[in-house]
Amino acid sequence: MARPVKKTPEQWKKEILTAAQKLFISKGYEETSVSDIMDMVGGAKGMFYRCFQSKEEVMHALGDQMFFENNPFEALKGRTDLNGLQKIKELLAINQSDTERNNLNLQAIPILKDPRILATAIEANKRILTPLWFELLEEGKKDGSIKTEYTKELSELLPLINFWLMPSVYPATAEEIHHKYLFIIEVLSKMGLPLFDNETEIFVEKFIADISTKGGK
Numbered sequence: 715m716a717r718p719v720k721k722t723p724e725q726w727k728k729e730i731l732t733a734a735q736k737l738f739i740s741k742g743y744e745e746t747s748v749s750d751i752m753d754m755v756g757g758a759k760g761m762f763y764r765c766f767q768s769k770e771e772v773m774h775a776l777g778d779q780m781f782f783e784n785n786p787f788e789a790l791k792g793r794t795d796l797n798g799l800q801k802i803k804e805l806l807a808i809n810q811s812d813t814e815r816n817n818l819n820l821q822a823i824p825i826l827k828d829p830r831i832l833a834t835a836i837e838a839n840k841r842i843l844t845p846l847w848f849e850l851l852e853e854g855k856k857d858g859s860i861k862t863e864y865t866k867e868l869s870e871l872l873p874l875i876n877f878w879l880m881p882s883v884y885p886a887t888a889e890e891i892h893h894k895y896l897f898i899i900e901v902l903s904k905m906g907l908p909l910f911d912n913e914t915e916i917f918v919e920k921f922i923a924d925i926s927t928k929g930g931k
Contacts, residue, residue: 734772862907891925
């Protein structure tokens, strides 16, 4: 009788991430246990902790994986029919239409109350998103669609905005979050990055409703 083929650590990690993604979206992050994940994978809890230190680490790994599998910055890089500002607006639209990623992001809202997890998430955004934003802002500055002397500062600010809007980080009602959004739009416009239009308003209203509900406000 042939012995079953042992899975490599990388195979275990991949299967754990796949199972966790399905469970986080279907059951919710808080309602999903490590045992639930390993039951779906068909392994012991000890194997989980050989691959990941915690459920929170799985959430962060999933976020990175989903971003790189469908990187909107990369998708827009070769578009010659759009200027820099148009690419940024299209980027926001692409992000909003990615239902699976948005659902996972909503599941992550409550865990951002943990300062350690919040710091890790901010560091990841700085490491991954800031260089991508800088490249896109510089493109807009060169083609004249973005008129600013603050591309570096904006590239550092933009990845932080979501954290400021999260009610689990800065408690706020839906009305207060909407007021923050109007403030952001005005500040960015003054910095040469006018993003507000009717399409933007539609998906921002949905974003505010979603994070307000998930944040318990």
